[in-house]
Amino acid sequence: MFNQIGAVTMINLRSLHQRAGLSIATVLSIALVVGVLLGFLAMAAGFRQTLSGTGSEDVAIMLRGGSQAELNSNLSAEQFRILETAPGIATDSDGQPLVSGELYVVVNAIKRGSDTEANMPLRGAGPQAAALRGNFRLLEGRMFEPGTNELVIGEAVQSQYAGFELGESIRLGNNEWVVVGIFSTGGSVFEGEIWADIGVVQNLYQRGSSMQSVRARLTTPDAIEELRDFAENDPRLELDITSEVDFYADQSGGMADIITYIGWPLAITMAIGALAGAWNTMYSSVDTRMREIATLRAIGFSGFAAAVGTMVESLVLAALGGLVGALATYLLFNGVSASTLGSGFTQVVFSFAVTGGSVIAGMVMAVVIGFFGGLVPAIRSAYVPLLTVHRSE
Structure with missing residues (x-):
């Protein structure tokens, strides 16, 4: 039986060139399906890795209680002085507390390529x-001087947005800024952020002395519990305090899930x-080999061997399509910088990441x-039917 299956399978595979057009079309159609799926999974994985890889266990983020995101938070100068x-x-x-x-x-900038406006974060x-x-x-230039309209920009900003060249002036809203550094x-x-002096941002955007978040370096990761106890016992402080790692891990989940949920139904x-x-x-393959299959049956080959040989041919074409789709996605997208809307209603810059798990998922779909x-x-x-062997050409 195994000899028969092997013989039929090799006959099928060696005759693929006779059905080259249909076979190539099948491989490419499956490659497209796998490519689309892997593209969405790479986007979700890259977004999740960027946010989950942000932050440190020994840095605490403090927001107004119940705000969940920086954009919704509001803290006073008095609260900041207490937290110091x-x-x-x-x-x-120098003995100064590591508190910021x-x-x-949110400001508007022009995206490269599309020339459309997109929200991006300006951090005071x-x-x-x-x-x-x-x-x-x-990487280049210097930090901004306090009290000036100077910006330092993240490395990813230049790849996604126009006008942020070092030394150039750029208009954001009603204000002119000068880019003095890239970090x-x-x-x-x-x-994916641009930074400026907090005092200047407060003045230009009429925020008074308020701020939206406070970051603090902890003596140890466990010291966050001590900080929480301190805040809970002071009625002037109504804060949500979390580690930077946990904060960004929570931020990454929702959007990454949305991207994944779009990708799978489409694929x-x-x-x-x-x-x-x-x-x-495969129907065409069977049709063109009817006499051949009937002849094999007539000389003793089983129908099961013919069925397995046809199935193997189909699986080989599918696997080739999966490999082509996975390879193309990796070469075209892995590491490519992109941006999408994050939880703060601003663009988050990240890189596509084709992972081993997503490749396995794509190959499973192909099979x-x-x-x-x-x-x-x-x-x-x-x-x-065995009588097909007598069919005329």
């Missing part, structure tokens, strides 16, 4: 902001079309298409 004296907060070499009050403002930052970001380093934070979400819908193509190809596309033709090949 809170227990569990680390100090720098920050303001998060204090002197300790850079020290509270892991892997922060200036990197090791691929975290901060690289499944396209898979129905690819299934029809695979079915048509499923190949199986169901070849199932009925395989059954048909098992019941080819």
